[in-house]
Amino acid sequence: MTYILRNGRVVDPANGRDAVLDVEVRDGVIARIGANLEAPAGATVLDVPAGCIVTPGLIDMHVHLREPGQEHKETVASGVAAAVAGGFTAVACMPNTSPVNDSAAVTRYIVDKAAAAGLARVYPIGAASVGSKGEQMAEIGELKAAGCVAVSDDGHPIRTALLMRRVLEYAGMLDVLVIDHCEDPTLKGDGVVHEGAVASELGLRGIPGEAEELWIERDITLAGLTKTPVHVAHLSTAGSLRAVRAGKARGIAVTCEVTPHHFVMTDEALRGYDTNTKMNPPLRPQADVDALVEGLADGSVDVIATDHAPHHADEKALSYDQAPFGITGLETAVPLTFDRLVHTGRIDLARMVELLSVNPARILKVPGGSLTEGAPADITVLAPDLAVTIRAASQKSLSKNMPFEGWTLKGGVAATIVGGRLVYRNPAVDGLEGWPTAPVQ
Amino acid sequence: MSGPTPVTALSGRHLLGISDLTPREITLVLDTADAMREVGERQIKKVPALRGRTIVNLFFEPSTRTRTSFEIAEKRLSADTLNLAVSTSSVVKGETLLDTVSNIEAMQPDMLVVRHASSGACEQLARHCRSRIVNAGDGLHEHPTQALLDAYTIRQHKGRLDGLQVAIVGDLLHSRVLRSNLLLLRKMGATVRVAAPRPLVPVGIEAMGAIPCRTIEEALEGADVVMMLRIQLERMQNNFFPSLREYFTLFGLTSERLALAKPDAIVMHPGPMNRGVEIASDVADGPRAVILEQVANGVAVRMAVLYLLGGSDE
Ligand SMILES: [Zn+2]
Numbered sequence: 001m002t003y004i005l006r007n008g009r010v011v012d013p014a015n016g017r018d019a020v021l022d023v024e025v026r027d028g029v030i031a032r033i034g035a036n037l038e039a040p041a042g043a044t045v046l047d048v049p050a051g052c053i054v055t056p057g058l059i060d061m062h063v064h065l066r067e068p069g070q071e072h073k074e075t076v077a078s079g080v081a082a083a084v085a086g087g088f089t090a091v092a093c094m095p096n097t098s099p100v101n102d103s104a105a106v107t108r109y110i111v112d113k114a115a116a117a118g119l120a121r122v123y124p125i126g127a128a129s130v131g132s133k134g135e136q137m138a139e140i141g142e143l144k145a146a147g148c149v150a151v152s153d154d155g156h157p158i159r160t161a162l163l164m165r166r167v168l169e170y171a172g173m174l175d176v177l178v179i180d181h182c183e184d185p186t187l188k189g190d191g192v193v194h195e196g197a198v199a200s201e202l203g204l205r206g207i208p209g210e211a212e213e214l215w216i217e218r219d220i221t222l223a224g225l226t227k228t229p230v231h232v233a234h235l236s237t238a239g240s241l242r243a244v245r246a247g248k249a250r251g252i253a254v255t256c257e258v259t260p261h262h263f264v265m266t267d268e269a270l271r272g273y274d275t276n277t278k279m280n281p282p283l284r285p286q287a288d289v290d291a292l293v294e295g296l297a298d299g300s301v302d303v304i305a306t307d308h309a310p311h312h313a314d315e316k317a318l319s320y321d322q323a324p325f326g327i328t329g330l331e332t333a334v335p336l337t338f339d340r341l342v343h344t345g346r347i348d349l350a351r352m353v354e355l356l357s358v359n360p361a362r363i364l365k366v367p368g369g370s371l372t373e374g375a376p377a378d379i380t381v382l383a384p385d386l387a388v389t390i391r392a393a394s395q396k397s398l399s400k401n402m403p404f405e406g407w408t409l410k411g412g413v414a415a416t417i418v419g420g421r422l423v424y425r426n427p428a429v430d431g432l433e434g435w436p437t438a439p440v441q
Numbered sequence: 442m443s444g445p446t447p448v449t450a451l452s453g454r455h456l457l458g459i460s461d462l463t464p465r466e467i468t469l470v471l472d473t474a475d476a477m478r479e480v481g482e483r484q485i486k487k488v489p490a491l492r493g494r495t496i497v498n499l500f501f502e503p504s505t506r507t508r509t510s511f512e513i514a515e516k517r518l519s520a521d522t523l524n525l526a527v528s529t530s531s532v533v534k535g536e537t538l539l540d541t542v543s544n545i546e547a548m549q550p551d552m553l554v555v556r557h558a559s560s561g562a563c564e565q566l567a568r569h570c571r572s573r574i575v576n577a578g579d580g581l582h583e584h585p586t587q588a589l590l591d592a593y594t595i596r597q598h599k600g601r602l603d604g605l606q607v608a609i610v611g612d613l614l615h616s617r618v619l620r621s622n623l624l625l626l627r628k629m630g631a632t633v634r635v636a637a638p639r640p641l642v643p644v645g646i647e648a649m650g651a652i653p654c655r656t657i658e659e660a661l662e663g664a665d666v667v668m669m670l671r672i673q674l675e676r677m678q679n680n681f682f683p684s685l686r687e688y689f690t691l692f693g694l695t696s697e698r699l700a701l702a703k704p705d706a707i708v709m710h711p712g713p714m715n716r717g718v719e720i721a722s723d724v725a726d727g728p729r730a731v732i733l734e735q736v737a738n739g740v741a742v743r744m745a746v747l748y749l750l751g752g753s754d755e
Contacts (some may be wrong), residue, residue: 200648
């Protein structure tokens with residue numbers, strides 16, 4: 001099947017493109033990109049709505065899909081439906097399922113479920129240690145062979161410096177990325193929110209930002225020792241960013257990601273004890289948020305990732321200290337990024353695409369990140385001026401734990417195309433009426 | 442007549458914390474407590490103010506002192522009362538706060554007096570409950586009736602709160618009594634100096650209006666009121682300080698140290714006291730101590746709060 005996306009503003013920083021162009025998709029592959037392409041015989045022409053942007057498919061390198069084991073929170077199928085509705089053509093899922101994804105059997109199970117769902121691509125991340133317990137290294141070779149693109153004990157830091165060193169060396173040998181959830185568990189103690197004036201006032205136990213910073217310094221030092229890349233998950237403080245910048249300046253291969261909730265919310269949101277503001281790392285004060293936005297703008301942050309962490313309403317209805325950490329994020333990332341970073345002039349569109357597509361593809365070494373002729377047609381069509389009101393009830397994720405209910409933001413997703421198939425079409429966007437009905441609505 | 446119209450009722454439906462009260466509302470509670478204290482001095486210690494109303498004392502965390510004080514207050518106001526101790530361990534795993542309270546609400550109480558080990562639990566409940574909620578202590582957050590009874594006791598002795606120098610010494614980090622007192626005293630114009638071993642000082646306590654001191658001596662200097670907070674014995678195991686002995690040496694209230702305060706300074710403690718840990722026995726039993734008055738005033742203040750929240754129809 002052949003079709004042409006006609007007259008969209010193509011923003012493809014990897015190929016240096018930002019112009020109104022046509023994109024021809026043939027048999028699931030990007031066939032041609034150019035101005036005023038002549039439609040081949042039998043090709044459908046899909047007019048891109050005025051003002052919409054055609055970008056390489058967005059990639060979320062940090063999500064939790066909960067299957068196997070916690071299907072009441074999310075399944076692979078519901079997770080990828082949420083992903084494509086959020087504009088993501090691919091997601092990388094963390095191994096803290098039940099059982100933990102520390103074996104080829106679990107990895108293959110996830111890969112099969114993803115294939116059956118047939119929406120976004122799913123790249124499993126294997127556990128760095130058996131059961132993510134921080135004791136014995138997982139069979140990273142086997143995990144890679146089964147389809148894992150990275151290893152992490154996310155949810156927990158990789159526990160000892162010695163194990164981290166070995167994992168970096170071993171995974172590095174296999175060209176598998178190591179992602180660490182950076183947090184000194186001894187300094188965290190029984191903290192549940194950022195340690196600061198707000199926590200003290202509310203009587204909630206604090207986690208100092210330094211718990212994260214110490215661990216990042218450790219990991220950067222070990223990445224230097226082993227000459228192996230390390231990726232810092234959900235970085236959240238100014239001090240952490242300083243450490244990453246210093247590491248990069250020393251020539252160490254350290255990359256990092258920031259979540260939308262950390263660049264749009266502060267610990268002031270804890271007032272009222274809404275457990276949908278409980279996440280790990282915790283919401284930080286304004287100075288940290290400002291530093292993260294600066295890092296997103298100046299290139300020191302590599303990736304925006306959501307840390308999409310679905311939890312059932314019953315668990316989030318517990319008291320604040322007992323409720324689980326985490327919020328959903330797949331369906332709010334694009335509106336939050338547009339509204340708070342692009343429309344405020346903090347970053348431009350090309351940088352947005354770098355953060356959400358180019359860099360995650362490069363860091364994970366997976367396809368995508370560019371609209372290159374001959375590459376699989378993973379494409380996201382963005383509607384930068386769309387008024388989006390966030391409603392949990394209309395989201396595809398099985399869980400509704402997010403603190404953005406009722407927020408109205410400017411910018412959203414128009415359509416998502418994976419391997420040439422239109423997998424999501426936003427009914428709120430005018431001008432898509434002639435497009436084929438997507439498999440999910 | 443000039444000046445503001447007097448406040449005659451609380452504006453909120455609930456008493457979740459001192460943070461919800463204005464200075465005028467605090468004064469109203471204290472003035473009302475004056476009248477309630479008089480009830481306690483009668484031979485028949487009962488008024489019909491809350492007759493026909495049902496109050497459930499819902500204690501997720503045991504506290505005989507606070508529960509008893511509320512219970513006496515409720516009975517003196519002629520309310521029907523029910524005590525429910527919900528041990529957190531026996532709460533079915535995963536049962537939410539709301540599940541528990543929905544069951545109780547089905548019995549149509551008018552008010553819930555709630556004690557819970559988690560900060561914010563009362564505020565979370567208040568969002569969903571029909572009943573009026575009185576916070577009887579939530580986690581490390583607030584214990585508003587304790588602060589009100591402390592303020593009442595201070596006002597009794599000093600005639601005012603405005604302009605007083607108050608020293609609060611002890612486990613500041615884990616103390617809801619500290620948080621509520623700090624909020625109340627600052628609202629009413631008192632100066633609050635605090636002292637504790639550094640690991641027990643909450644980060645950002647200055648932002649709440651306290652003046653942190655390095656030593657107990659610095660905090661006590663010229664104080665009108667000395668408020669000691671309980672040290673929980675298990676804190677020692679968590680390395681907040683090395684030993685009870687050293688704690689007493691560095692932060693215990695002795696009569697020598699108390700001499701640094703004003704000659705007419707009063708000594709308070711929310712109880713139960715660890716004698717020889719936060720306070721020397723001779724001070725605890727000495728003429729400056731108003732610790733038992735605090736207990737007596739607790740009933741009057743709780744009567745005032747219950748009366749002001751539940752004494753009239755909406
Ligand atoms: Zn994590």
